[in-house]
Amino acid sequence: MTRNNFDFSEAGGCGTSSCSCKSQDTGKAEDVTKRDFLKGSAYAAGGISLTSALTLFTFGGSPAQAKEDETAISSKQRWGMLIDADKCGDDCDTCVSACSEENGWKNTGNPLTDTIWIRKIKVKNPETEHETTMPLMCLHCEKPPCVDVCPTGASFRRDDGIVLVDRHICIGCRYCMMACPYKARSFAHEAVEDQKEHAPRGIGCVESCTLCVHKIDKGEQPACVSACSKSAGGAMLFGDLNDPESEISQTIKKYATTQMRADLGLNVGVRYQNI
Amino acid sequence: MKRAVLAMGVLGLAIFSAVQMTFVAPVNAGAQQLTEFRIAQAASDNNKSDKDTKASGKTKPDAAKLGTNHGSAVNGGECIRPTKEMRKNHMDMILHKRDETMYKGIRTKDASLKQCISCHAIKGDEGTFIKATDPKHFCRGCHDQVAVRIDCFDCHASRPEVKKDSAHLNPHQKRLSPFALVQDKKATATALNSFLGGQANDKK
Numbered sequence: 001m002t003r004n005n006f007d008f009s010e011a012g013g014c015g016t017s018s019c020s021c022k023s024q025d026t027g028k029a030e031d032v033t034k035r036d037f038l039k040g041s042a043y044a045a046g047g048i049s050l051t052s053a054l055t056l057f058t059f060g061g062s063p064a065q066a067k068e069d070e071t072a073i074s075s076k077q078r079w080g081m082l083i084d085a086d087k088c089g090d091d092c093d094t095c096v097s098a099c100s101e102e103n104g105w106k107n108t109g110n111p112l113t114d115t116i117w118i119r120k121i122k123v124k125n126p127e128t129e130h131e132t133t134m135p136l137m138c139l140h141c142e143k144p145p146c147v148d149v150c151p152t153g154a155s156f157r158r159d160d161g162i163v164l165v166d167r168h169i170c171i172g173c174r175y176c177m178m179a180c181p182y183k184a185r186s187f188a189h190e191a192v193e194d195q196k197e198h199a200p201r202g203i204g205c206v207e208s209c210t211l212c213v214h215k216i217d218k219g220e221q222p223a224c225v226s227a228c229s230k231s232a233g234g235a236m237l238f239g240d241l242n243d244p245e246s247e248i249s250q251t252i253k254k255y256a257t258t259q260m261r262a263d264l265g266l267n268v269g270v271r272y273q274n275i
Numbered sequence: 276m277k278r279a280v281l282a283m284g285v286l287g288l289a290i291f292s293a294v295q296m297t298f299v300a301p302v303n304a305g306a307q308q309l310t311e312f313r314i315a316q317a318a319s320d321n322n323k324s325d326k327d328t329k330a331s332g333k334t335k336p337d338a339a340k341l342g343t344n345h346g347s348a349v350n351g352g353e354c355i356r357p358t359k360e361m362r363k364n365h366m367d368m369i370l371h372k373r374d375e376t377m378y379k380g381i382r383t384k385d386a387s388l389k390q391c392i393s394c395h396a397i398k399g400d401e402g403t404f405i406k407a408t409d410p411k412h413f414c415r416g417c418h419d420q421v422a423v424r425i426d427c428f429d430c431h432a433s434r435p436e437v438k439k440d441s442a443h444l445n446p447h448q449k450r451l452s453p454f455a456l457v458q459d460k461k462a463t464a465t466a467l468n469s470f471l472g473g474q475a476n477d478k479k
Contacts, residue, residue: 072379195432202430217380
């Protein structure tokens with residue numbers, strides 16, 4: 001399955017995304033079949049629906065353990081997320097707003113060049129016409145293609161599994177944007193003013209979801225997860241995938257979950273449920 | 276003969292590795308060592324210049340003459356190191372700290388740019404903290420003097436965060452009326468036309 005066959009159609013509430021919904025080769029807009037979307041996923045093959053039986057206890061959550069300021073991160077943790085598409089509201093964009101507010105990115109009404117750290121996507125099964133919406137951001141792969149292709153070493157993966165851009169050595173070549181199968185990264189075309197002090201960003205660099213690394217280092221949850229559990233459906237569960245006792249580990253052990261484009265073997269940190 | 280050649284080879288290798296360990300290893304020393312070295316050097320320089328000053332009976336150079344906004348932190352507290360040391364080494368300190376923070380997640384306040392900005396914030400005439408675009412900004416006091424461009428504030432905030440209604444940051448809630456957008460476009464078009472028109476006139 002080539003990458004061009006895998007295109008996302010945008011959710012209605014997010015008309016300003018930089019995502020192109022057209023195939024690069026044919027130039028035609030293609031509906032994504034649910035089969036394409038799940039192809040390569042061992043878990044999805046059976047098409048088992050556990051929809052009604054599932055309950056995620058996202059309230060209360062499984063937040064990052066607060067670490068001492070002086071302590072370095074380690075590979076004992078691997079931060080990840082589980083998103084339950086059934087609990088994600090069709091027109092809800094609480095996670096997107098929360099991310100934008102937390103990290104200070106905003107767009108200028110220019111969909112081709114605007115910054116997008118997280119967006120809502122909509123997938124439709126043409127046979128049943130069943131639509132599913134869910135947020136999509138950097139999935140924090142274990143084997144990130146963006147890190148593989150980066151010519152300067154600016155794209156890197158922290159020991160705890162968070163994939164980041166070192167803006168000090170990013171030259172803005174955008175090779176990582178080409179490499180990412182999820183279109184998770186965007187390029188800062190415009191000069192930025194009044195950045196958040198915990199989220200530096202500027203013109204000429206590629207950027208993407210940081211999993212709110214500044215909050216995780218303080219032992220808090222990412223902004224989108226808190227916002228979703230506070231004022232939306234509680235569809236997002238954050239936690240440590242390496243800790244067998246964590247709620248996220250328990251949940252993915254018990255229920256069938258999906259890795260987007262599992263056929264690529266990237267072992268993503270953000271998994272989906274009920275898509 | 277073969278043994279002699281072999282012995283020479285082994286000896287050569289040994290000498291080579293010894294030389295490498297002596298000369299190359301210090302070059303590969305980490306940023307921290309470099310920083311510590313510079314700090315020590317600065318401290319000795321400080322002592323030296325103090326003695327010189329005392330010996331010659333001259334007064335110390337007035338900090339204010341070097342720039343506009345030197346001195347202790349605006350919040351009244353003391354800086355993390357003596358002023359002279361900071362002047363000489365702040366760039367190495369924040370460089371070292373930056374990598375610790377980004378790669379290791381160590382977010383202590385010592386030598387963090389965020390803390391620099393927080394303490395050395397300066398209020399402008401309007402009572403709000405000024406940005407680095409303002410010549411009165413703390414960093415620009417020296418950087419303008421020595422003509423060293425500051426790259427930090429292309430990405431980093433140059434003033435402490437002001438808590439305000441950030442609802443306008445949300446691109447996904449349709450707050451702007453289409454009319455507002457049209458107005459903006461008109462303004463842009465007008466500005467562009469006048470700019471291009473001005474250029475055209477200049478050419479004539």
